Amino acid sequence: MNVHFIAIGGSAMHNLALALHNKGYQVTGSDDVIFEPSKSRLQTKGLLPESFGWFPKKITTDLDAVVLGMHAKADNPELLEAQELGIKIYSYPEFLYEQSKNKTRVVIGGSHGKTTITSMILHVMEYHDRDVDYMVGAQLEGFDVMVKLTDDNDFIVLEGDEYLSSPIDRRPKFHLYKPNIALLSGIAWDHINVFPTYENYEEQFQIFVNSIVSGGSITYNEEDEAVKRVVEASVNPIRKLPYHTPEYTVEDGETLLETAEGPLPIEVFGKHNLNNLGGAKWICQHMGIDEDDFYEAISTFKGASKRLEKIAEGQNSIAFKDFAHSPSKVEATTKAVKEQFENRKLVACLELHTYSSLNAEFLKEYKGTLDAADVAVVFYSPHAVEIKKLDTVTEAQIASAFERDDLIIYTNPEDFKTFLFEQNFENTSLLLMSSGNYGGLDFDDVKSLIK
Known part of the structure; x- marks a missing residue:
């Protein structure tokens, strides 16, 4: 071809x-x-x-x-x-469907967690030498490419993005895959340049659930009220299988997952990641991996690229960078680091970089998202606002949106870098959350701060 x-x-x-x-x-x-x-x-x-x-x-x-x-x-x-x-002109998701229409399509959808859940599933399959086709939105350790297509494999695992398919096809990508097995992790308003209201955004997930083939299944996060509402309201003749966050404890900076065989040390941490793990377990079981084999494999999973990625660790300090930028992800990631290292000071730095996060109206969605941090910093570039042709965002608007009196705000990259390099990171966790680089910050330089 x-x-x-x-x-x-x-x-x-x-x-x-x-x-x-x-x-x-x-x-x-x-x-x-x-x-x-x-x-x-x-x-x-x-x-x-x-x-x-x-x-x-x-x-x-x-x-x-x-x-x-x-x-x-x-x-x-x-x-x-x-x-x-x-x-014949295809969008990216249309072509993926064309390549997989004779396979069992496993589609992972949700505003947050879908890359991590997809990565967990692929890690488990790779660990147990189960060959599957896939498409995932991050580079995975041990995988050469982010898309694999064969003629022979029975399963294909697809990360189901809700963003648009192409310039001439305005449907969300995950509407085109027609899953046999689907998962829905969470619904939290995003992509406001495309979905101007929350109701319009939630509707896309209703369509996704209704696109599951007759007799298929939806594994859904019952702890998310919007997900629960959307799935339970669907009249699509499919099996509806709820999942929840498994029991776990944190001891001395290590997360232990409760299993029938006793506590299992795992590499990932945070309630949101344990919730992701709960969903991934059920999908793997649908794909023929039993519970014990899942636990054995998942204990070696270190996380998806750019998701709570450890960039430096000292004797009593640590630094992570994370792709988190939407409000739900920022809150979950900040809470996760504080819970994992509860006796350390947490310095959380968020760059407002995306179209949604720099929208003055959307900013109020960030209320309380940095509350778990001891020191909370927000960086944004007024130039980025101009480039995106958005209304001017002021420091006062940001301060008001987060509703935190001690919020530190920077608009100049050098000022932010000076602040960072003047901090004492003794007994401290540093969390850098951005889909950008804070106006030119070299993350390798940050490593020298952690001793």
């Missing part, structure tokens, strides 16, 4: 391109800019475009399909040429 990628350099797109190349497909692509690590990975396989830009001459009737990435615009010259020639 001859497939061309428009916007091949994206995180998801280049991984799909690599997966198809590994499967023996003829793959080409274009993009106007490609960053690392996508650039090197494509280059290694001979898939890096010779020149950056859009070239309609690459679109010919020899192509069997075009895969369109979100980075492209609706008036992309290559897209217009493909439409003119009548070539």
Whole structure:
């Protein structure tokens, strides 16, 4: 099969391109800019475009399909040429479904936790030499690629993102997978540039539950009221299987999971991660892994990339960085670190970096999210607000939204870095939460603070 990628350099797109190349497909692509690590990975396989830009001459009737990435615009010259020639155009999720329509599709959905749950499932399968196809939104330890496609495997595990499919397909990605086995971890308003009201956002999860094939199943987090409401209201003829956070204890900075065989030390921590583990266990059991085998494998799981990733540890201090940026993730991550190291001071630093987090109206969703921290810091760039063409966000608005009198706010990267490097991290946990880098902070430099 001859497939061309428009916007091949994206995180998801280049991984799909690599997966198809590994499967023996003829793959080409274009993009106007490609960053690392996508650039090197494509280059290694001979898939890096010779020149950056859009070239309609690459679109010919020899192509069997075009895969369109979100980075492209609706008036992309290559897209217009493909439409003119009548070539089949797929969004990323459409093409994944096309590749998996004869498999058992396991789809992990939710506003938070889906990358971690998907990663846990794949870790357990890999540990027990169970070969499955997959698509996950983070680089996993021991896995070369984030997408794997074969002709032979019975199962495919898909991380079900609720963001849009492509510039010309405004449906959320997870509406297109038609799961046989699904999981729903949580619902907390996000992506407000696409879903302007909470009701509109929640509706996407209702559609997801109703998209599960007849006779399939939904494993759902019964501790999340919105999830419970959405699942229980569905009239789709599917099995509804609730899960909850398993019992655990924390002793001297180590989390012990309660099992029938006694306390089991595990690498991940925090109530939200234990809740994720509870969901992953049931999905693995649906896929043929019994409980004892699940526990044996999960005890060696160190976490998904950028999720509570330990970057430095000293005798009585530790530093983590985390991708957390939405309110629910910020609150869960902050609480997790404080619970794990309850006798240490917690310095939690949040960068407001995404479209939603820099929206003045959405800011109130952050109320109380940093309350578990002893020292709470918020960094944001007024320049980023300008670039995203949003209304100006003031320090007063941020202070009011978080409802914390001692909140420290920085808008200048150098001022934030000076603050950080002047701190005494004796008996302290440092938590850096951002999908950016605080205006240019080198995380390797942070390691020198932890002794």
